[in-house]
Structures are given as C-alpha cells and as structure tokens.
Amino acid sequence: MESKSPLESFLDALFPPGCPVCGEGVEGGGPCELHAWRSSTADPRCRRCAVRISVYLPDGHLCPRCVQRPPFFERTLALGDYGPRTPLRDWILALKHGGRRELADSLGRAMAELVRREQVPLSENLQLVPVPLHPLRLLERGYDQAGLLAGSVAGELGLEVLHALRRRRWTDPQGTPGRESRHANVEGVFELRRRAARRLGGSTICLVDDVLTSGATASACARSLRAGGAARVVVLVVARAHSTPGLGFTPGKIFPPLGVETSP
Ligand SMILES: [Zn+2]
C-alpha cells in the first residue's frame, strides 16, 4: 500500500475520512455502524465452502453439498456473509457495480489479515490467482474486481498475483437458479494460461473472488488449477452468500450423521 503524502495526512487531520462506503463521519475513522463487518465465526461452518451448517454440527463439519459433490478447493476464507442485510453487501455492490474500485484496498487488507490469521502457510509457494472476468464484462465495467482484490491482498502479503486462468466463454452471472445448471454452466469454462502453468507445480493457490455463491465457479477454477499441478486451492472471498438460507437444515434432520467424515 502506498503511504499518504504529508498533504493527505494534513487534510485527513482537518477533515477525518468518513466511512469508506457511504462517507458518513465516524469518530476515529473506519466504516460506519451499518458498514462495519464482524468476522463470521460465530456459527458452525462447513470447512470446505464456509456455508453455515446446522448448529447441531461441530464447526468445520462438511455441508451436504460438499459431501455429495466435493469441490476441487480445500477450504474457504471469507470476511463475512453476503445477504440482504449484511454490511458486506453494500461494499460488494459499490465495488462491483458502483465504480468504487478503491474499496478493493480496504477489503484486500482485511482479506490479507484473514490469510495470516487462518495460518495459510505463506512460505509454501503461495500464489494469488483471481477468478477471471470475461473480457466483455471487463470492457463494460472497466476493471476487474477480483483482480483488484487479489492485487491488494498481494501487496499486503508481499506476494505476486498470478493471472493463471482465462475464461473461455460467457457464462450467466452467479445467482442464476438451479445448482446443477450452475455446475454445467461453468464446466470447462476456465482454462490455464500456458505461461502461468509453469508456476503452478506443487503450489498452494489462494483463489480470489468477491463472493462465493454456489461454489461452482470456484470449483471449476480450482479444478483447472489442480489439473495444472497446484497442490491445493484455498478460496479467499470478501463474502459467502447463502443462496438457500438455512440449506434445509431443521433440528433433528442432521446430514451427514455426526461422526461421518469424508477426506478433504
Ligand atoms: Zn457507511
């Protein structure tokens, strides 16, 4: 991150910067009450995809989706949840659709902190790979939010961004109904860039994106990266969306049964 110039520091002292999202003045700086997020570790989470799981299951158990169709990534790190009333929703909408590319700096810093806190081994040939945007979408938006986030995380951790993947065709945005169709939708969409493939062997990949929804996109990316020789893929996102609130869990209906585990 670039440090502030004396003039910027002076102006900050005169006019303290407001909430990065809405600009509301906050004593001591930082996000306002509406836009401050808490790390979402309070509820039990699936250890692969970070979706909330039944409160009757231990934290880190697998969710039904990951049991039925194990994703090609090993775990997911998210700053928080994405939903109608979550603070991170405004951050992401502003970053993605509001032209507020500078928000990637704050988010990336927090994501880097998460990588450190979760002890993803930084020395083990760790590479940051953004989920690629379709060139037409890039043209429409003018920037690639996953690339910006990856750049910010990389700057914080002293790593490089490896643009290892390319999108071969247009896909419908995440959130299109039908989980199976989402998996079919992204099948074979992400291919390795030839030059990047040489750097994948035995590496740990942090796959960076803004939101993880069904996990289909991340899994398709992870599949290509693993096929290219990556040893493991960890997904790093701003927020985890819960496309099906509660995921059909009801007390007494616990799946998989406690004690049944599948290997990662
Ligand atoms: Zn705010």
Ligand SMILES: [Zn+2]
């Ligand atoms: Zn899961």
